[in-house]
Amino acid sequence: MVTxxxxxxxxxxxxxxxxxxGRLNAADANLNAIPNVYYPIIKILRQENTISREYRINGxxxxxxxxxxxxxxxxxAEFVSRSQQLFNELRNAEGRSFAFADIxxxxxxxDIHSLTALKTDKADIKVVVHDLNTGMxxxxxxxxxxxxxxxxxxxxxxxxxxxxxxxxxxxxxxxDEINAIETTPKIANRxxxxxxxxxEVKFQNIQSATLQLNLQLIDSDLPQILxxxxxxxxxTPGLALLAPTLGQLTINNPLHFDLSQGHxxxxxxxxxxxxxxxxxxxxxxxxxxxYDATGGIIIVKANGELVCYHIYNRNxxxxxxxxxxxxxxxxxxxxxxxDLYRENGRTFLKLNxxxxxx
Numbered sequence: 135m136v137t138x139x140x141x142x143x144x145x146x147x148x149x150x151x152x153x154x155x156g157r158l159n160a161a162d163a164n165l166n167a168i169p170n171v172y173y174p175i176i177k178i179l180r181q182e183n184t185i186s187r188e189y190r191i192n193g194x195x196x197x198x199x200x201x202x203x204x205x206x207x208x209x210x211a212e213f214v215s216r217s218q219q220l221f222n223e224l225r226n227a228e229g230r231s232f233a234f235a236d237i238x239x240x241x242x243x244x245d246i247h248s249l250t251a252l253k254t255d256k257a258d259i260k261v262v263v264h265d266l267n268t269g270m271x272x273x274x275x276x277x278x279x280x281x282x283x284x285x286x287x288x289x290x291x292x293x294x295x296x297x298x299x300x301x302x303x304x305x306x307x308x309x310d311e312i313n314a315i316e317t318t319p320k321i322a323n324r325x326x327x328x329x330x331x332x333x334e335v336k337f338q339n340i341q342s343a344t345l346q347l348n349l350q351l352i353d354s355d356l357p358q359i360l361x362x363x364x365x366x367x368x369x370t371p372g373l374a375l376l377a378p379t380l381g382q383l384t385i386n387n388p389l390h391f392d393l394s395q396g397h398x399x400x401x402x403x404x405x406x407x408x409x410x411x412x413x414x415x416x417x418x419x420x421x422x423x424x425y426d427a428t429g430g431i432i433i434v435k436a437n438g439e440l441v442c443y444h445i446y447n448r449n450x451x452x453x454x455x456x457x458x459x460x461x462x463x464x465x466x467x468x469x470x471x472x473d474l475y476r477e478n479g480r481t482f483l484k485l486n487x488x489x490x491x492x
Contacts, residue, residue: 136241137233140283142249143224144434145258146241148278149189150217151440152178152261154210156191158432161441163453165433173263173444176271180260181252187245197244206244216240221438224282256414261429267446274429274444277412279491281436288408288455291464291488294342294417296471297361301481303333309474309481321463321472321485325369328474328483335369335483337361348421352410353403355389360407362388364485367461374460376489380404401456408455411489413445462490 152158156175159167177190186200195213197206216237223234241247251259257275264271279286289295301307307328315324325335340346340357349356363383366373373379384393384400391399413425430443430451443451464486466472471484 135233135235136238136247136249137231138249139231140224140227141280141286143220143227143232143234144280144282145250145278146237146246147217147220147224147280147282147438148259148432148434148440149178149180149246150213150220151438152259153189153191153195154213154217155440156210158261158263159439159441160444160447161433161450161454163450163457165435165441165454165458167439167441168447168450171447173265173442176262176264178259178261179273180246182246182248183252185245189244208244212240218438225438256416257428259432263429272428276429276432276442278432278434280434282434285491287462287488287490288459289411289487289489290417291462291469291486292417293469294345295487296341296469296484297357297364297487298338298341299335299361299365299483299485300338301328301333301474301483302336303331305332307331307333307474307481309476313473319371321368321466322371324472324474325365325483335365337365338482341484342417344420345417348415348417349407351421351423352406352415355399356403356407358389359383359400359403360487362386363404364461364487368463368485374462375492376404376459376461377457379461380456405452405456408459408489409448409452412451412455458492459489460492462488464488 152175158173158175160171162168175191177188180187180189188198190196190198195208195210196204198204220234220237223237256277258278260273260275262271262273312324312327315327317323328335337358346357349360363379366383367379380400387393393399410421412431415421430445432440432442434440443454445451469486471486474481474483
């Protein structure tokens with residue numbers, strides 16, 4: 135029996151719902167569907183192991199194999215009822231993982247045997263749409279973010295996402311005393327004590343050379359900007375939402391940009407980081423700037439409605455990412471950060487970068 139969490143089952147829900155609706159609505163920066171801006175669905179492409187299928191919308195839903203042989207022809211009403219059934223099941227489901235036997239039987243009948251399609255990139259679903267702007271029929275890959283379960287991660291944490299800071303100042307800092315500080319918020323209190331003793335916390339580099347180069351490819355200032363953003367977040371209790379944290383960073387202006395004419399240096403560069411993270415860039419893999427999720431993001435709203443941010447609507451997409459994400463602290467023990475340590479007579483501190491949807 136197939137089991138999965140709400141995020142995994144949401145991928146199946148999106149598949150069924152798109153075939154039921156026959157269209158994908160674009161969203162504004164506040165997650166509301168934009169009137170009369172949508173993408174008609176022509177077909178959905180799905181591959182599991184060596185099995186490739188096309189699910190074509192043409193009056194009915196026609197299921198076609200890789201040799202263009204028609205295997206099944208089902209009424210759209212079947213997908214309408216199944217998508218609604220699955221949404222109701224997901225809304226009422228409790229626990230971390232669950233199975234829906236009736237839905238699984240239907241999925242097996244249309245040659246779907248796993249919750250997630252075969253992935254070679256960051257796209258969760260591949261759709262052919264009719265582009266009303268150009269008249270073309272592009273194949274688009276979308277990543278799926280669901281609001282039916284827990285908040286999903288935009289930029290995943292790991293040892294590769296540790297930023298390294300050197301502790302600079304006169305004299306020697308007793309790192310055992312600093313590391314003994316455990317009162318909540320632990321890291322903020324440690325940074326406060328370090329600064330209170332007259333020492334500076336100065337960014338040096340990112341633990342992963344791959345991530346550092348990936349960020350420099352997006353923007354040469356990005357490693358330093360993210361380092362300053364992280365330091366601000368970890369040293370300021372209660373500051374986590376990305377937009378207000380970025381607003382405070384702009385006021386502080388640690389990179390000394392000329393802001394006299396209102397240029398949004400920090401916001402522009404962080405938005406590009408968020409966009410590339412959403413559409414393909416990962417911390418541990420060399421980034422070339424080639425988007426995997428060539429369509430954008432599909433959001434499953436709490437009421438079951440689907441909306442998308444397409445790269446054509448870049449401004450809305452970027453505003454959504456900025457206004458609906460936060461800097462989150464991962465496990466300090468798992469990713470080995472938050473403690474002072476010494477190397478070659480120098481003192482360092484690691485802070486970890488993770489970005490999660492609100």
